[in-house]
Amino acid sequence: MKENTKDVKKIKLYKGKKKKTAEEDAAIQYLQAQYEKIVPDEIKTFKDLPLSQKTLKGLKDNNYNVPTEIQKQAIAYALQGKDILGAAKTGSGKTLAFLVPILEILFCKKWTRLDGVGALVISPTRELAYQIYETLRKVGRFHDFSAGLIIGGQNLKFERKRMDQINILICTPGRLLQHMDENPLFDCSHLQILVLDEADRCLDMGFEPTMNAIIENLPPERQTLLFSATQTKSVKDLARLSLSFPTYVAPHEQAATVTPESLQQSYIVCEIDEKIGILWSFIKNHLKQKVLVFMATCKQVKYTYDLFCKLRPGVSLLALYGTLHQEKREKIYNEFCRKSNVVLFATDLASRGLDFPRVNWVIQMDCPEDVDTYIHRAGRTARGIFGKGEGLLMLLPNEEKIVDDLQNRKIPINKISVDPSKVIAPQRKIEALLSDNTELKQTAQRAFVSYLKSIFLMKNKDIFNVQLLDTDAYARSLGLIVPPRIRFLYKYQKNHTSKQPEETENNNDVVEKLKANVINNDTAFEESESEDQKVDDQVQETKNSKSQKSKKDLIKFDFHNDDSDEDDFLQVKKTDVDVETSPLQEEKTKSKKKAKPITKAAVAKKILKRKIKVNTKVKFTEEGEAIADEKKDVKSELAKQFINENVGGIDIEKAKEVLREEDKYDKIRFREKVKAKHREHKRKLKNKKKEEEGDKDDFGSQSESDGPDLSWLPDPDKVYGKNNNSDVELDSNDDSNRSNTQSDDEHSEEEDEKYHRPTKRKLVESRGIPQESVAPRKMKKVQDLSASLSVQEAEALAMQLLRNKS
Numbered sequence: 134m135k136e137n138t139k140d141v142k143k144i145k146l147y148k149g150k151k152k153k154t155a156e157e158d159a160a161i162q163y164l165q166a167q168y169e170k171i172v173p174d175e176i177k178t179f180k181d182l183p184l185s186q187k188t189l190k191g192l193k194d195n196n197y198n199v200p201t202e203i204q205k206q207a208i209a210y211a212l213q214g215k216d217i218l219g220a221a222k223t224g225s226g227k228t229l230a231f232l233v234p235i236l237e238i239l240f241c242k243k244w245t246r247l248d249g250v251g252a253l254v255i256s257p258t259r260e261l262a263y264q265i266y267e268t269l270r271k272v273g274r275f276h277d278f279s280a281g282l283i284i285g286g287q288n289l290k291f292e293r294k295r296m297d298q299i300n301i302l303i304c305t306p307g308r309l310l311q312h313m314d315e316n317p318l319f320d321c322s323h324l325q326i327l328v329l330d331e332a333d334r335c336l337d338m339g340f341e342p343t344m345n346a347i348i349e350n351l352p353p354e355r356q357t358l359l360f361s362a363t364q365t366k367s368v369k370d371l372a373r374l375s376l377s378f379p380t381y382v383a384p385h386e387q388a389a390t391v392t393p394e395s396l397q398q399s400y401i402v403c404e405i406d407e408k409i410g411i412l413w414s415f416i417k418n419h420l421k422q423k424v425l426v427f428m429a430t431c432k433q434v435k436y437t438y439d440l441f442c443k444l445r446p447g448v449s450l451l452a453l454y455g456t457l458h459q460e461k462r463e464k465i466y467n468e469f470c471r472k473s474n475v476v477l478f479a480t481d482l483a484s485r486g487l488d489f490p491r492v493n494w495v496i497q498m499d500c501p502e503d504v505d506t507y508i509h510r511a512g513r514t515a516r517g518i519f520g521k522g523e524g525l526l527m528l529l530p531n532e533e534k535i536v537d538d539l540q541n542r543k544i545p546i547n548k549i550s551v552d553p554s555k556v557i558a559p560q561r562k563i564e565a566l567l568s569d570n571t572e573l574k575q576t577a578q579r580a581f582v583s584y585l586k587s588i589f590l591m592k593n594k595d596i597f598n599v600q601l602l603d604t605d606a607y608a609r610s611l612g613l614i615v616p617p618r619i620r621f622l623y624k625y626q627k628n629h630t631s632k633q634p635e636e637t638e639n640n641n642d643v644v645e646k647l648k649a650n651v652i653n654n655d656t657a658f659e660e661s662e663s664e665d666q667k668v669d670d671q672v673q674e675t676k677n678s679k680s681q682k683s684k685k686d687l688i689k690f691d692f693h694n695d696d697s698d699e700d701d702f703l704q705v706k707k708t709d710v711d712v713e714t715s716p717l718q719e720e721k722t723k724s725k726k727k728a729k730p731i732t733k734a735a736v737a738k739k740i741l742k743r744k745i746k747v748n749t750k751v752k753f754t755e756e757g758e759a760i761a762d763e764k765k766d767v768k769s770e771l772a773k774q775f776i777n778e779n780v781g782g783i784d785i786e787k788a789k790e791v792l793r794e795e796d797k798y799d800k801i802r803f804r805e806k807v808k809a810k811h812r813e814h815k816r817k818l819k820n821k822k823k824e825e826e827g828d829k830d831d832f833g834s835q836s837e838s839d840g841p842d843l844s845w846l847p848d849p850d851k852v853y854g855k856n857n858n859s860d861v862e863l864d865s866n867d868d869s870n871r872s873n874t875q876s877d878d879e880h881s882e883e884e885d886e887k888y889h890r891p892t893k894r895k896l897v898e899s900r901g902i903p904q905e906s907v908a909p910r911k912m913k914k915v916q917d918l919s920a921s922l923s924v925q926e927a928e929a930l931a932m933q934l935l936r937n938k939s
């Protein structure tokens with residue numbers, strides 16, 4: 134009964150599913166029919182777009198009711214199957230502009246888990262990838278697709294196993310390529326949509342080799358969507374993606390400003406040594422605000438964070454930069470999202486795409502590399518439909534030129550001045566802290582050098598000029614009474630002044646080579662931090678601390694290497710610096726040369742060349758006797774000669790020859806061993822047979838005539854048939870034995886074998902002794918018996934037998 138009920142249920146379910154599928158098909162057909170009719174300007178709410186109920190519900194649940202301009206247009210064109218080049222202001226909702234089409238396109242194609250990767254979203258940073266993934270999870274929660282986040286710093290094995298089950302993949306370029314190269318489960322041959330968020334960044338020099346390799350692995354028949362607030366229009370970039378006629382969607386192109394209208398922007402001009410004091414004072418005056426501070430390098434971020442934590446401003450402080458462990462990065466990201474009165478010091482890692490809620494202020498403590506970087510940094514505030522915020526840019530006098538560029542790009546930015554009386558620089562406190570704390574002092578030294586280096590490597594020499602910096606004043610402002618040596622700069626200056634034109638040309642070649650090296654290398658994506666690291670070595674004061682530090686740095690560097698898609702944008706672009714041989718780059722080549730792994734063969738060759746006699750290893754027993762090395766027990770003449778002649782190192786060719794010779798002897802030895810084994814086996818078999826024959830003697834030897842008592846034997850009549858008359862006579866002598874035999878006969882042979890010890894007769898039979906050989910023996914026994922009787926006794930016995938028979 135139970136089973137029946139189950140069956141009914143199953144049938145009902147099946148029918149329902151069928152009905153549901155039919156409904157879904159009809160809905161898909163209806164939606165698809167609407168695509169061509171969409172007029173973006175007429176769309177008021179998401180419901181006006183031909184979207185599935187699942188997507189609409191996901192949007193509504195997250196309070197997304199009215200689409201933004203970029204969403205209206207991008208969703209409409211993407212549903213029509215067009216490639217898109219989307220450009221819109223920061224915080225204008227570009228994420229949904231590509232996530233909604235992804236969900237809808239896969240839904241209409243009835244994509245299932247078994248279909249594999251249908252959509253790929255590539256983001257330049259891990260944090261942004263994580264954010265996109267979270268938005269997708271929220272909006273797409275009513276769909277049945279599986280989504281995966283594939284970013285560096287995570288468990289690669291864990292990701293690997295699940296790769297074949299993912300439909301929508303959000304990833305960073307380096308990690309994606311790693312899976313493409315190494316993971317057999319990764320298959321994107323059915324890919325429908327490719328999205329590059331922050332496309333201009335993904336396609337810039339830093340990611341070029343990785344992105345090229347990725348694109349090569351993707352099927353060419355796919356839809357491609359590119360989004361950024363500072364979109365690329367480079368034909369070369371578009372060609373790389375096989376985009377010949379993408380639809381350009383730029384709703385704000387005609388807008389008065391390229392930055393959000395609700396973003397108030399201002400800048401100040403100050404001296405380099407005033408920066409720390411101004412920042413400190415700003416934070417002290419904005420304790421109830423959420424502030425994001427951008428700096429040029431990781432080391433500056435680290436130092437400012439460490440220092441300000443010690444100075445206790447009275448507000449939560451956080452720091453986010455690329456060399457932090459991934460878990461920590463995630464924790465800090467989430468903490469800054471959650472808190473409202475907090476200051477986050479960050480590198481450009483946080484400048485693109487990150488949607489920190491309710492940020493009141495964005496401070497750019499160091500001048501951005503270019504206008505695009507400024508736009509992205511400033512865009513971390515005043516986001517979304519109702520977002521408001523302010524931006525403050527700190528410029529050194531020679532950096533003020535960037536303001537023209539900003540204004541030319543329609544960025545409304547005003548100069549403001551700082552009231553000096555309001556600036557409280559905790560100079561004395563900082564110096565005291567540094568004198569007490571060597572670690573902090575070293576961090577300050579690193580920050581100092583890394584900043585100078587970042588300026589030195591900037592491409593735009595009109596704005597960034599390290600020669601114009603008052604480095605001593607800057608060092609003092611960081612609390613360093615004695616300015617650290619800037620060896621890379623001295624070297625550069627020295628080279629620069631003494632260089633001949635011919636040398637300069639050569640040096641340019643070196644720079645070119647370095648560029649190629651950097652680009653072709655994984656290190657292309659390392660943050661400028663790794664480079665900072667090397668320069669930091671120059672500011673070490675004692676030999677001891679130097680070695681300790683380099684150890685530390687090495688660990689950091691290794692960790693960093695692990696992640697190929699790093700986030701600082703300076704590195705590769707800065708190799709364009711128009712310098713002759715930068716000492717830094719020289720150092721880089723040197724260190725790269727040093728880092729080249731040395732193979733065992735290379736070491737062997739070296740030893741061979743130098744004719745160094747390599748020590749031999751001898752093992753001894755506990756009694757002190759040398760144990761002969763089996764390997765050294767050579768047979769061939771060639772091998773003996775080789776060992777005697779060998780002066781050190783390895784002559785690979787000769788060693789191979791010796792091995793071949795020795796191989797012959799080994800084969801002979803092996804054959805002998807096998808033969809010996811066979812001989813031993815045969816011997817054992819023989820012994821066994823002998824033993825068995827011994828057993829046979831117990832039952833069948835001629836000598837037993839007067840030995841064992843045969844009276845227990847079963848009735849031979851029954852066993853051998855009537856032929857054995859003599860036996861009958863013998864057996865009939867013992868009635869009790871007959872009854873025993875009968876009971877034995879009642880058992881089948883099989884049963885006997887299974888449950889009983891076989892009778893002696895059976896044993897005899899089973900061991901192959903012919904029955905004929907048994908019967909005559911018994912006959913003989915009877916004969917012997919009767920021979921031993923007197924005539925009277927024989928007569929009496931005969932009479933007795935006759936009586937019994939009757």
Ligand SMILES: Nc1ncnc2c1ncn2[C@@H]1O[C@H](COP(=O)(O)OP(=O)(O)OP(=O)(O)O)[C@@H](O)[C@H]1O
Binds near residue numbers: 196204226485512517
């Ligand atoms: N239709 C909408 N209605 C309300 N809020 C929205 C809508 N679309 C997006 N938002 C919100 O606007 C904010 C910014 O969105 P998003 O991060 O997608 O911007 P973006 O254009 O990608 O910015 P960036 O250029 O900095 O990457 C987010 O908090 C998001 O939740």
